[in-house]
Amino acid sequence: MAPSLLARTLPATSRTLLRAPRTPRTPPVQARFNSDDAAVKAKLNSIAAKARVVKTLPDFSMANKVCLVTGAARGLGNEFCRAFIQSGCTSLAIVDLKEEEAEHAAEELIKAACVDSEMEPSDYRVIGVGCDVSSxxxxxxxxxxxxxxxxxxxxxxxxAGIVENYSAFDYPFDRIKRLYDINVHGAFFTAREAARNMIPQGGGSVVLVASMSANIVNIPQPQTPYNAAKAAVKHMAASLGVEWAKKGVRVNTLSPGYMLTKLTRTILAHDQELKKTWESLTPMGRMGEPEDLAGAIVFLASDASRFMTGAEIRVDGGYCII
Structure with missing residues (x-):
């Protein structure tokens, strides 16, 4: 329809809508304050300083909590201890097979915690405890x-946990038994003793460290007993979470993906092709850094997850999605 015919068919009020709108006059912008005013600058700097102060949801704080971590002299266990200290924990037991290594790790942790901090070594009660979790x-x-x-x-x-790579036909039975004794039985003994001591005090949080291998089959390395053991740990946490739910003890699982611990870095330094394979299979295109687990472990161990039990958090760069 021609524009002139369209205009004749519309009522006068509608025709006015077809006219090009007038460009409104923009009033001049007036400064609300003089940016050169010293008092204003001081006020803005004061606000900025307050905004820079780190603010954290109180429930994430580990202050006044006594924490215990097994397999903590090195690797991911040691990273979990660092995360707890950084979140306010001052009472911590580092548990590992060799007590001297656990004690040394405790000393190093206290030393690192006091760097650029107002805290003194005497403010921390961090001990090293020798323990064979398979017993x-x-x-x-x-x-x-x-x-x-x-x-x-x-x-x-x-x-605490170990991993070994043998094909199913070549896997020695004594190595399978050792792996299950540490990874499965050790997790169960640790959780059970934790609950026995937590229930009389009103409850607590237990985190079992499984692996993304509880959900997928890793390639190209063969590790069937390890995968099955971590699947057992994951379901163990769910089962204990239900069993102890009304007693105040929460049990959850943290399942890391491929993480660049010192040991893993050493292994991959001699096998760059394996590293490339793992990275190519991970949607995020990289392996995880140990500190990538800090937020998840503090969440699960703190009151921030107080209505969460029997659950799993995977930190795997998206590996299990595809």
Missing amino acids: ELSVQQAFRRVMDTYGRVDSVVAS
């Missing part, structure tokens, strides 16, 4: 020491 008696003794030292335990992480 129920050894785990019981470790918890007894922690309870004697601190009087309570609030957050426990079962991080």
Whole structure:
């Protein structure tokens, strides 16, 4: 329809809508304050200084919590300890197979915590405890020491574990048994002793460290017993989470993907093709840094996850999605 005909068919009020709108006059912008005014600048600087202060949801704080981490002299377990210290924890038990290594790790952790900090070494009560997690008696003794030292335990992480790569036909039985004794039985003994001490005090948080291998089959390396063990740990956490839910003890799982620990870096330094394969299979295109797990472990161990039990958090760069 021609524009002239369209205009004749519309009422007068509608025709006015077809006219090009007038460009409104923009009033001159007036400064609300003089930017050169010293008082204003001082006020803005004061606001900026307050805004720069780190603010964290209080429930994420680990202050006044007694934490225990197994397999913590090195690797991911040690990274979890650092995360707890950075989140305010001052009472921590580093548990590992060799007590001298656990004690050395405790000393190093305290030293690092006091760098660029107002805290003094005497402000921390970090101890190293020797423990073979595959032994129920050894785990019981470790918890007894922690309870004697601190009087309570609030957050426990079962991080001790090993991985080996044998084909299914070549896997020696004694190595399979050792892997299950540490990765599965050790996680169970740790969780059970934690709950025994937490229930009388009103509850606590237990985190079992599994792996993305609990959900997928890793390639190209063969590791069937390890994958099955981590799947067992994941379901163990879910089962214990239900069993102890009304007793105040929460049990959750943290499942890391491929992480660049010192040990992994050493291994991959001699096998760059394996590193490229792992990275190519990860949607984010890289392996994880140990500190990438800090937020997740603090969330699970703190009151921020107080209505969460029997759940799994995967930190794998998207590996399990595809």
